[in-house]
Amino acid sequence: MRSWRGTSASSCWARRWLSTMAPIRCVGAITGPGKGLRRALSALSFQISRGLWKKYGDKRVIDTPISEMGFAGIAVGAAMAGLRPVCEFMTFNFSMQAIDQVINSAAKTCYMSAGLIGVPIVFRGPNGAAAGVAAQHSQCFAAWYGHCPGLKVVSPWSSEDAKGLLKAAIRDDNPVVMLENELLYGVPFELSEQAQSKDFVIPIGKAKIEREGTHITLVSHSRLVGHCLEAASVLAKEGVECEVINMRTIRPMDIEAVEASIVKTNHLITVEGGWPQFGVGAEICARIMEGPAFNYLDAPAVRVTGTDVPMPYAKILEDSSTPQVKDIIFAVKKVLNI
């Protein structure tokens, strides 16, 4: 068993100082990513780049000062000029300072230049709630980045997701925002033979059915996929079989996977860590309403989300600010009327 290489969130030697940027040499526009890319780039935050710098040196792994707007802009400029940078935000909360570069410089340039200038960049880092880091360090940005055409947004849950999606993100010629999760860095996942192979890539824009079921569809992304699976195993004991879909990609969203599942189960719950208003779940529900799957719903679609409050510090309050397994179970029973 191979685990998602990383360190627990409490190990913070790499605190903000390790906002690293690893320009990856682009060898030939025609043949695509050069040899360098195929080497280990299972990059992670908080010592995630440990080992990378030793292997690739100063030219390719750059420690930046705490200047998010500046270094994000530099990374985007480097991408425009032919490099393939991976720009790491210590957490996506700090990306707010750089969000103009992500949206206005990276996402929109291909369109504004009518396809003349591509921006093959990856922005990655931990997103969403961690543990006890309070309001300014706990926001989920899936909805914010997912809103913007020109960006691709991925949200891995398992090690397989992280590896396959990062590789796909780097190979993609477009700006990709990869929303990792700090609490998942320390969680071990099984990695299949196939996933361990050098060229393992997960296509961006395709969801995965983590658990098949017949009674209700649970759609989630990132850490809460795990919560859904836990809820599903509890509910299975009561005879309720949940189908758990791991979105993997926020934009472009694989709504077809959700639709196909609803045709089977007739019930939908979306589960996310972010706030409810204008969130990922809201988008899923709206699209289901607009599409053919609506006719297969036996009950209105329901959202399980973070509580609509800035994240508090005290543990007892924090626990009520993100969806717990019990909240998912409660929602399932409400929807199924049991």
Added chain:
Amino acid sequence: MRKMLLAVLSRVLQSPAAAAAGGKTGAISEASRVMVASRNYADFANEATFEIKKCDLHRLEEGPSTTTVMTREEGLQYYKTMQTIRRMELKSDQLYKQKIIRGFCHLYDGQEACCVGLEAAIKPTDHVITAYRAHGFTYTRGVPVREILAELTGRKGGCAKGKGGSMHMYTKNFYGGNGIVGAQVPLGAGVALACKYFGKNEICLTLYGDGAANQGQIFETYNMAALWKLPCIFICENNRYGMGTSVERAAASTEYYRRGDFIPGLRVDGMDVLCVREAGKFAAEYCRSGKGPIVMELQTYRYHGHSMSDPGISYRTREEIQEVRSKSDPITLLKDRMVNNNLASIEELKDIDVAVRKEIEEAAQFATTDPEPPLEELCNHIYFNEPPFEVRGANQWTRYKSAS
């Protein structure tokens, strides 16, 4: 350029009678007409040496040379390019007032010496990025006038197929055209980082205005560019006003060439194309030698307001504008230099004016008659190098196709 020169030559080599019959009327006297007709190519000097203003220096022992040599050919090229930009901007003004150009339109007339001088100092393989007052650089970097005007009028023949507009024009080694004030500065340093990485001895000119000079991200960029010795020339085009705010009211220090602090800087007369060229060459060499970034402040002036929505006279006087026009106009400065040093004749330059006007007219004609982009183009180029996909329109039944 050669064609035009030959045409001019053939005219001056004509017999006086033919020249007179050619229809030159007006103020030109018989005597001077004869003089024109008897001058030929050999009568012009090939080059001349000029004194140029000394640059103010910051953390530099030496600056650019205070004398420079300009050849006749260079002079004619600078003249034609500056005149083309001037007339192109004036034509844009006209088209905007006719409501054929919409939205943003930030005109560059008055600042021509900056883009022409800089382009003369660098190579086509170098890189340039600037802010929204970008039409001049778009032209000097190689986009034809007709494609610039057609982009302004939002037609499919525009350099961005009508999808970018005034502030979003791009071409090879020219990264726009950027609408967010100051955002282009980190981008430019990033381009410089790529230059350093690829090791082909290329540099990046990263321009911004006196208004943008107070943006925080610029200081973040100074820091990183200096730390990593990026081959980036930071160029502040100081035209004295950030929108409607004069520099004195916006900046605690208006010595923009010093604002890079630990980065050396020079302050340059931005109305003199030769001064800009020499300073540009100096700065380019500095960067290419691996010493890291350098800051240049070009003191220049814009005749128009900040944009077409700004008449430009509520925060400055007409007298001030008139004074700059009469004493420091970059095109007039160059013209006087060339004529006084026997590098060209007034008639020759007038002929260039005529040719330029014609080119602009034709470009404007194209820009006003070319069709708008088809609806099928709406959702193209959202992504780069991507298989086609569907895009949602105003409602769930309206779908567009997106191709890369």
